[in-house]
Amino acid sequence: MRLSYYFLPTLKENPSEAQIISHRLMLRTGMIFQASAGIYAWLPLGTRVLRKIEQIVREEQDRTGAQEILMPTIQSAELWRESGRYDAYGLEMLRITDRHDREMLYSPTAEELVTDIARKHIKSYRDLPRMMYQIQWKFRDEIRPRFGVMRGREFLMKDCYSFDLNYEGALVSYRKMLEAYIKTFSRMGLTAIPVKADSGAIGGDLSQEFQVLASTGESLVFYDQALDSIVKNKGEVDVNRLMSLYAAEEGLHDPQKCPVPEDQLKTARGIEVGHIFYFATKYSDAFNACVTGKDGETIPLHMGSYGIGVSRLVGALIEANHDEAGIIWPESVAPFIVGLLNLKPGDNKCDTLCEEIYHKFLNQGIEVLYDDRNERPGAKFANMDLIGIPWQIRVGTRTMETGQIEMKCRRSGEIQELSFESALTSLKKRMAT
Template identity: 60%
Template sequence: MRLSRSFLPTLKENPAEAQITSHRLMLRAGLIRQTAAGIYAWLPAGLRVLRNIADIVREEQDAVGAQELLMPTLQSAELWKRSGRYDAYGPEMLRIRDRHERDMLYGPTNEEMITDLFGQIIKSYKELPQVLYHIQWKFRDEVRPRFGVMRGREFYMKDAYSFDLDHDSSVDTYRRMMLAYLRTFQRLGVRAIPMRADTGPIGGELSHEFLILAPTGESGVFFDSALEEQDWLGEDVDIHDRGSLEKFFTGMTSFYAATDEMHDAEAWAKVPAERQREGRGIEVGHIFNFGRKYTESMDITVSGPDGAPLYPEMGSYGIGVSRLVAAIIEASHDEGGIIWPETVAPFRAVIINLKSGDSTCDALCEKLYAAAPEHFLYDDRAERAGAKFADADLMGHPWQLIVGPRGAKEGKVEIKNRRTGERTEATPEDALALVMKTQG
């Protein structure tokens, strides 16, 4: 993308309505614009980040055998009345009526719909297990939307739902999903710590939420530093072996980790003082194992091994894709702007032409840009160098390829690493190899 022709409106000043860092930087870097309270349009650069995150989430879900489908945003209220949640959910649910006076709702979650779909199609225990997911827009009518996409009313989310024959099998699926989540967050370039959580209105007894550590997090967190120090993603975890999954899960959950809502002072006191860590965290994922809560309430059965009907065991697994964009920024920025992990950045690098109109500079920049136009943002604007550098730091590109008259004459490109600030010179070929070799 050429910056002179892009729909990428950067701002020099902090918007007055933005209260936290990620909201300020997403507006200033031209990622989003608000269209109504708690509702945002995603501009081209922001949409690229959103898609990069969704693609990684999708790949890790596929890797553990989940199957992607797509459910509609509008749902019939009848499904929720069957489960008993229509009246219980609260005012966050946006309830509407169509022209035939049928009660509808804008889906805040999809347990009812997926359970109904499952019941229409799966009839025998021989067809279990099933894990189904989609990545879809959802809506919750927050009474006070704030913090940009961190707590907006419309949000983009991956939710998966599992159906298993019995409790032990459903716990295997739960553990498999926990591993998939840890691998997902690792690929996204963030550390998200799983913490035992309250099941809330979803229901069930087994639940963990994943929190990214950041000073602006809404939740207070208490955890054993061993959770950060150990590698929980070793290749020895076999997702198809119950014993391997149990060993992984037991090890992961043996260390203390809790939000302020679930904090147990007595258990916390048993953690060695030198390993106690406290801070703030942003919830970016939540997984639940809730048994037969929905299959029973909606009377969804399959024929069991003896021919008798049985209620499958269920779980649900959510990742806030749009919230992750903000959470990553909260955890990875400096005074200059965003510092994107390479796997999610909207562009691999920005090419900064320090003297647009100079034939040598222009030719070298065009050569670099032609090598991978889908991965590069070319700052070809007739702007002063300081403004280009400031925008490059603000937008957070992992690499900056800087072309000036002196270097261009010598066939050299200056390379800046956004995260470390390190600068080096290289040939165009070596610069391209460096930038592209770490492609996520």
């Protein structure tokens, strides 16, 4: 993509309405545009990051055997009355009346609808287990939307639902999701600690939140230091070990009852990005969602719910990956892998070489943003640092003299001179791992 044609409305100054780093940087880099309070349009740069995150989430869900569906954002109030949550949910639910005076709502979550699907189509123990997920927009009418996409009213969420014959089966599904979440966040370069949590309005007996560790996090998390090595591991996850280790938020942490020795207990700030629940037969009882067992008995479905805030993760990633110059994207979620900078636009040799390099990247399947604008080098450097592309390839007068390009690592700040072919080989190796 050529920057001269790319819609990237960056800002030089911090917007006055943005209170936290991720909100400031998302506005400054032109990732989002505020449409109204707590509601944002996602512009090209932000959309690319959102889709990268979405794809990682999708791949790890698929590996568990969960199957993707898509449910409507507008749901019937009657379904929610069956569960008893239509009135109980409170003012966060956006209620709507259609032209026929039917009461509808903009979905804040989808337990009711997915249970309705299950009760009509899952009839026998032979149909179990089942897991279904969607990546869909939700709406919760926050009284004070703030912090940009971290606490907006409209948000993109992955919500998965499991259906099992009994507690033992439900626990298998829960453990699969627990492992999938660790792998998902690890692939994004995040340290996410699963902590004991309150089930809230959804209900449930077993519940854990995933807190991404970041110095700017709004929650204080206490956890066994042994968790560090597990959640950062990109290989197999020891689920038994993971579930045995202590982690809790400040409100649920009791120093007197904490099983972890003081010298092994760590504290950190965290940002909630996911939540998993097992809620037994709470919804299947309300909806009479049952299957026929081996001996002909009627058995209510055991269910679990597993959410990841996909759009919220964009903000969390920035909170955990930034410096004074701007964003530092992990390669797995970066909008582009390479930023190609033409430091002498208008010079025939430099323009020709940059075009050659640009097309070589494209032919190798490497996502590149080519800054071909007639701007000063300093402005181009600052812009690339701001939007956080992992690698910068700089081509200028010195390149014409030595045949060497400059390659800058955004995260470390290290700049090295090497041939373009060496740079290309290095990037291809990184993409292959």
